[in-house]
Amino acid sequence: MNNIDSDSVQVMDASPINPFAVPETAGQKAATLKARFAKILSASGVKTADAEDGPTHFTFGVGRIDTALRGNAAADGLPKAALHEIHAAEKTDMTSAAAMALLLAERCREGKPILWITEAEEAHRQGRLYPPGIAELGIDPDTIIHIDAPDNITALRAAADGVRSSAMGTVIVELAGKRPKGLDLTATRRLSLSAQKSGVLNLLLRRDSDTQDPLPTAAFSRWEISAAPSIPLEANAPGHSTFDITLLRHRSGLYGLSARLEWNRDDRIFRDRQAGEAAPDLGTVPALSADRADHQGARAA
Amino acid sequence: MALFLPYLPTERIIRARGQPEAPFALTEKQRGAVVITAPDRQAVALGLGVGMKLADARARVPDLLAFDHDSLADAQLLDRLAEACERYTPMIAAAPPHALILDITGAAHFYNSEEALARDVEDRLDATGYSAHWALASTPDAALALARHGLKEGAEGQLPVSALDMDAKTHQALERAGLYKIGDLSDRPRPNLAARFGMELTLRLDRLLGVEDRPIDPIRSLGNVTTDRRFPEPLTHIDAALNILEELFTEASEHLEQRGQGARMIRMMLFRCDGDIAKLGVETGAPTRDPLLFKRLLRERIDALNDELNPGFGYDLIRLSIVAAEPLAVKQLKLEGGEDLEADEVALVSQLSTRMGREQVQKFQPADSHIPEQGLLALPALDAPPPTPWEIPPSNNPPMRPLHMFDPPQRVQVIAEVPDGPPHRFTWRRKAHQVIRYEGPERIGSEWWQRKHGQQSGKGGLTRDYYRVEDIRGRRYWLFRHGLYGEEKANPDWFLHGLFA
Numbered sequence: 185m186n187n188i189d190s191d192s193v194q195v196m197d198a199s200p201i202n203p204f205a206v207p208e209t210a211g212q213k214a215a216t217l218k219a220r221f222a223k224i225l226s227a228s229g230v231k232t233a234d235a236e237d238g239p240t241h242f243t244f245g246v247g248r249i250d251t252a253l254r255g256n257a258a259a260d261g262l263p264k265a266a267l268h269e270i271h272a273a274e275k276t277d278m279t280s281a282a283a284m285a286l287l288l289a290e291r292c293r294e295g296k297p298i299l300w301i302t303e304a305e306e307a308h309r310q311g312r313l314y315p316p317g318i319a320e321l322g323i324d325p326d327t328i329i330h331i332d333a334p335d336n337i338t339a340l341r342a343a344a345d346g347v348r349s350s351a352m353g354t355v356i357v358e359l360a361g362k363r364p365k366g367l368d369l370t371a372t373r374r375l376s377l378s379a380q381k382s383g384v385l386n387l388l389l390r391r392d393s394d395t396q397d398p399l400p401t402a403a404f405s406r407w408e409i410s411a412a413p414s415i416p417l418e419a420n421a422p423g424h425s426t427f428d429i430t431l432l433r434h435r436s437g438l439y440g441l442s443a444r445l446e447w448n449r450d451d452r453i454f455r456d457r458q459a460g461e462a463a464p465d466l467g468t469v470p471a472l473s474a475d476r477a478d479h480q481g482a483r484a485a
Numbered sequence: 486m487a488l489f490l491p492y493l494p495t496e497r498i499i500r501a502r503g504q505p506e507a508p509f510a511l512t513e514k515q516r517g518a519v520v521i522t523a524p525d526r527q528a529v530a531l532g533l534g535v536g537m538k539l540a541d542a543r544a545r546v547p548d549l550l551a552f553d554h555d556s557l558a559d560a561q562l563l564d565r566l567a568e569a570c571e572r573y574t575p576m577i578a579a580a581p582p583h584a585l586i587l588d589i590t591g592a593a594h595f596y597n598s599e600e601a602l603a604r605d606v607e608d609r610l611d612a613t614g615y616s617a618h619w620a621l622a623s624t625p626d627a628a629l630a631l632a633r634h635g636l637k638e639g640a641e642g643q644l645p646v647s648a649l650d651m652d653a654k655t656h657q658a659l660e661r662a663g664l665y666k667i668g669d670l671s672d673r674p675r676p677n678l679a680a681r682f683g684m685e686l687t688l689r690l691d692r693l694l695g696v697e698d699r700p701i702d703p704i705r706s707l708g709n710v711t712t713d714r715r716f717p718e719p720l721t722h723i724d725a726a727l728n729i730l731e732e733l734f735t736e737a738s739e740h741l742e743q744r745g746q747g748a749r750m751i752r753m754m755l756f757r758c759d760g761d762i763a764k765l766g767v768e769t770g771a772p773t774r775d776p777l778l779f780k781r782l783l784r785e786r787i788d789a790l791n792d793e794l795n796p797g798f799g800y801d802l803i804r805l806s807i808v809a810a811e812p813l814a815v816k817q818l819k820l821e822g823g824e825d826l827e828a829d830e831v832a833l834v835s836q837l838s839t840r841m842g843r844e845q846v847q848k849f850q851p852a853d854s855h856i857p858e859q860g861l862l863a864l865p866a867l868d869a870p871p872p873t874p875w876e877i878p879p880s881n882n883p884p885m886r887p888l889h890m891f892d893p894p895q896r897v898q899v900i901a902e903v904p905d906g907p908p909h910r911f912t913w914r915r916k917a918h919q920v921i922r923y924e925g926p927e928r929i930g931s932e933w934w935q936r937k938h939g940q941q942s943g944k945g946g947l948t949r950d951y952y953r954v955e956d957i958r959g960r961r962y963w964l965f966r967h968g969l970y971g972e973e974k975a976n977p978d979w980f981l982h983g984l985f986a
Contacts, residue, residue, distance in 0.1 A: 212777075276960050276984070279889045283986030286888075297830060304845070311889030311984060315849040315861045319875040320884035321986065325849045326872040330863065331837060332845045342837055351829035411986070413959035414922075417883065421924035422955035424883045425986040447986070450880045 240264055242292035242385065245453040249443055253405075255436035264292055265383040266404035267376035271390045271432070273410035278310060278391045280427050281409040283321060285356050285387045287447060287454075290323045292385055293353030297327050299346040301339045302358040304332035310360070310391065321425065322449035327353075337366040340375075347378040347386050358389040363399060372401035395432065406433040412444050412457075424448070426457065486603055487628035488585040489618045490566075490610070494559050495525035498552055500614045509550035512539050522554045556582070566615070567704050569760045572802050573602060575711065578625070578701040584632065586625045586701050595715065613760050625701050626692035641694055642668025649689045655682055667693060709746075710737045711806040719758045719799025726755060726800055727787070731780055733805040738774035747772025747813030751779070755794070756802040763794055767839060770867045771831040772813040778832050785839040834866045843867050851875050856932060857982065858892050885927075885953070887963045887983025894980035897964065905970040907952050911962075913981055918956040925952035926966075947973050953985070961985035 243250040243261030250260040262268060272281035289298045300313065307313075315325035333339035339357055346355040359367055372388070379386040388403060395408050408430040414423030424446050431441040444457040490496075494511050508527035512519045519539040521528075528549065533542050543549055560581060567579045576588035587606075589599060596602040603619045610617045620631035621638045630648040631640065644667040646659045659682070664670055670678065671694055679687045691697035712733040720726050730753055741747060749772055755763040767782045787794060838846045847863040851873055854860050864870070878885065898912040907923045933945025947968040955961045963983040968974030 276958075279887070279984035280960075280986050283888050296826065299833075308892075311891050314857075314887055314890035314983060315851070315875070316857070316886040317884060317888040317890070317983065317985070318849075320878050320886045321888065322878075325861075325875055328849065329834065329866055330847045330849065331841070332847070333841065334845070338841060342841070345833060345836060349829050349833045351826045351833060411958065411960040413957075414883070414955060414961070416922050417924075419924070420922045422883060422922045422953050422961050422985070425961075426959060427986070428959075449878070449884075 239292070240383075242288065244288075244443075244445065245291070246443065246445065246456045248456060249441065252438065252441055253431075253434070255434070255438060257436075262405055264385045265380045267372055267379055267386045267388060267402065269388045269390060269398075269401060269403040269406040269433075271393050271395050271398065271406065271408045273395065273408050273428075275310075275392055277410040280411040280425075281389060281391070282313070282358070283425060283447075284407075284409045284427055284429065285389050286318065286323055287321065289354035289356060289385065289387065290321075290327075291452070293327065296351060296353030297329050299329050299331065299343075299352050299355045300358070301331040301333055301342050301346070301356065303336055303339055303360065304334060306360040306391075307332065307358070320449075321447065322452055336364045340366050340371055343386065344375060344378060347375055347384050348382055350382045350384060352384050354385040354387060356387045356389055358391070360391045362392065362394045364390075367399060367401070369400055369402060372403060376402045376404065398432070403433070404435050405431065408432050414446070415457075486587045486589050486599070486606075486619060486621050487580070487625065487632040488570075488587065488606060488610075489620075489629070489632035490563075490583045490585075490615055491618065492523075492526055492616055493562065493583045494523040494554060494556075496615050497558065497562055499525070505550050507548040507550050508533075508546060509552060510539070510542065511554035512551045513554045513556075519551070521551075522556075559583075564704070566610075568762050569609075569756075570606065571705070571754065571762070571804075572756045573606065575705065575806075576701065576703045577705075578703055580625075580629055584629055586629060588625075588701060588703075609760065623695040624692055624698050626689070626699055627695050630693055642666060642671060644668075644693065646670065648693060649686065651682075651686060651689065655686065658682070709807045709810045710740045711804065712736045712740075713802060713804035715802050716800070719796075719801045720803075721796050721799040723794055723796060726794075726796065726803060727783060729803050730783060730805055731776055733803065734779045735776050737805060737807050738776065741774055741807065741810055741813075742815075744810075745812055745814065746810040747774050748779075748807045748809070749811050750807070750809035752806050752808050754804045755800045756804070757796065758798050758801040761797065765790075768835070768843065768867060769831070770835040770838065771828070772811040773831075773835075774813065775832075778835070781832070782835055782839045785836055789840050838865065838867045848872075854932075855929060857886070857929070858890065858894075883953075884985055887985050890983040891981060894965070894982040897979050897981045899964070899966075899979040905950075905966075908954060908964055908979065911954075911964065911979065911981075913962075918960075918962070920954045921957055922955040923952050924954075926950035927952075929965075943973070947977075951982070 239259070240263060241257065241259040241261040242264050253262055254260050257263065270281050270285050272278040286298070313330065318325045318328065331342055333342055336359055339359065343355050343357040346352050375386050388401070398406065410428045412426040412428040414426045417423050426444065426446045428444050429442060431438060445454040446457050448455050495509070498511070508531060509525050510521045510528050510533060511523040513522045521533060521537045521539060521542055522535060524533045524535070528546065531546050533546065539551055563579050563581060563583070563585070567577050567585050570577050570585060570587055574587050574589050574592040578586045580586050589602060593599045593602045596605060599621055603621060607617055607619055618632045618635050620628050620636065622628035622631055627641055630644055631637065634644055634648060636643060646664060646667065647656050648667060667690070670690055675687050678690070688697065692699055714729055714733065720729070734751065738748065749769055751767045753765040757763070765786055767779070767786050769778070769782065773779070834846055843865040846866045848866045848869040850862040850864055850870065852860055852862045895913065899908045900910045901908050907925060908920050910920060911918050929949045929951060931946030931948060933939035936944065936946055939945040949965040949967055950969070951963060951965045953961065954964055961984070962981055963985065964979060964981055966977045966979055968977035970977055
């Protein structure tokens with residue numbers, strides 16, 4: 185796990201005593217000047233470009249959930265500068281979980297690219313991301329930088345580098361298995377600290393995970409995603425992408441929040457399917473949706 | 486300058502196994518007979534030569550040892566030696582089987598004269614156990630011929646006519662005409678020679694005499710900008726070597742700045758004083774002159790090495806060359822802050838590509854094919870072309886293409902109500918799925934024009950009928966029937982090609 189440790193920032197600092205050090209370049213001079221300038225500006229009360237960040241939170245666009253997720257925070261929804269976990273309920277729900285990760289990333293990327301890191305072998309076995317399908321969800325596949333990592337450790341290292349770079353909008357790292365090698369409290373803590381520093385949303389996408397007894401991580405929230413029956417279109421054709429989402433864990437103790445969401449590609453927004461919507465016909469109402477019909481709630485304690 | 490290594494194959498054996506007790510030779514099977522291809526020094530002294538049958542040779546030297554000749558290993562060794570000679574000049578060509586050509590024009594300023602350089606080469610080769618003849622001449626062919634025959638510059642006239650390297654018949658004809666040496670030929674009028682032996686002979690003669698120059702084909706092309714450092718005392722610390730590389734890059738980037746260029750590909754060579762060379766390459770996603778970025782990429786590259794850099798007895802020459810450069814304008818950063826996001830993105834992509842290999846970091850591009858699995862390209866993000874717009878799906882439609890695709894498609898067992906109808910139930914990974922909704926078929930024909938006789942019916946490949954189906958749990962699948970029932974196939978197979986969100 186020490187692999188992730190290597191903090192390139194520290195390595196980069198050339199010490200002045202080192203006779204072989206690169207002399208201070210124009211870039212470094214500009215950086216020092218800029219820092220001094222920013223200090224002066226902030227002292228005089230002028231806002232610098234660095235300070236003017238975009239929204240700090242991202243939402244589903246569904247008022248009921250976003251307000252419930254507010255907790256003690258200043259804004260609705262989930263904090264952007266954090267690590268969130270997305271679990272697939274079952275193996276075959278992986279596509280829904282991946283779509284949810286992509287859609288959340290799309291909702292808060294502000295024109296920056298999405299870094300998608302996956303373990304190559306697993307992706308080959310379980311189905312690869314298919315760009316025309318990404319375009320069908322309303323996301324431009326050009327915004328995605330896709331990485332086939334040879335193993336989990338490399339994937340996590342790449343994620344750590346991605347999260348540190350504020351040029352990225354979102355970093356999604358996809359790991360398979362109940363106990364992926366290298367994924368532990370330390371690694372996730374490091375990811376979430378980097379995310380806090382850089383403001384990059386980091387999503388950890390897990391397939392085949394044990395949602396009953398998940399690995400302890402430093403993630404801000406943990407979600408379980410499964411596919412849900414869609415509202416049929418004409419001639420009983422399968423409808424828009426529909427998800428069942430359940431909040432498994434939240435830093436401020438929320439629990440039991442669940443919803444059925446439908447993605448509206450044209451408005452780039454999720455629609456709450458629970459608000460008085462009749463369950464799909466054919467008399468085959470999945471038992472799960474009955475359980476999750478009302479979000480019990482609110483907050484613990 | 487040419488280097489001729491007459492005992493290269495046998496000295497390779499001696500280096501690998503130590504000096505055998507008896508004279509030995511390398512042999513090869515030629516037309517059913519075992520023939521000597523490379524005798525060692527002792528064997529040559531005993532009168533053995535190339536082309537002699539092993540049985541004959543054993544009759545003369547009973548205790549002769551024989552080993553198999555591995556000409557591939559010789560070629561590799563020659564290439565390695567060529568690389569080792571890159572410390573003298575970047576223009577090096579291998580002249581198989583046993584010679585190297587070095588273009589040392591303007592490269593001798595570290596030595597007092599070209600002879601001193603040549604002697605240095607000889608000493609180094611000698612230290613590693615290879616004996617070499619060298620010769621200096623104004624053209625590569627002349628130098629090569631002189632080195633082969635153990636002569637020095639100016640002695641071209643004493644070369645035998647076989648140095649022309651024509652076929653045996655021509656050589657014989659020349660000797661029969663009383664022309665034994667190149668010197669005999671050089672005085673003769675060229676037209677007569679050309680009329681008798683062909684233009685080829687006069688051309689080769691001119692090359693030998695240094696009248697006509699032939700460009701050599703160097704093993705590596707010259708870099709755009711090359712900087713190097715030589716050390717009287719070898720460097721034994723990696724960190725010091727890396728610092729030198731960074732300094733060299735800073736130096737090279739000053740040159741690049743004057744030209745308004747940035748480096749895309751950087752090649753580094755660390756010459757160890759015992760002849761070993763470590764080669765490193767770094768590629769960036771966009772032209773750069775940033776030493777910090779270079780430093781980061783260099784560290785990545787070194788971390789990703791399979792076997793660590795080992796300075797051994799130390800590096801005595803470190804060279805950095807910019808192999809590919811692209812225009813890079815000076816960029817004005819905003820004074821009030823704001824980050825150069827684009828540069829940061831490129832830096833990240835370069836860093837990850839350096840660590841994992843350029844093929845692993847990809848960007849997607851649409852491809853011109855209606856076959857679903859061929860409709861995309863995953864190109865290395867390092868040199869991805871400018872983005873091509875993707876087809877925008879019509880509004881208010883559900884996704885028609887899956888988010889995850891299986892390649893190859895996965896076989897499923899399907900029960901349909903009618904053989905050419907939609908699926909009713911299907912079994913995938915030993916689990917049954919009940920289809921409650923479907924849409925289709927979307928018929929996708931094969932690329933019959935790609936096949937031989939594809940225009941004839943039945944030879945154009947199988948048509949696919951795609952169905953978008955949803956099962957009772959709400960999962961959406963993309964299934965297809967491979968082949969039209971009854972027309973193309975009696976009992977078409979079904980495949981699962983993708984999963985929808």
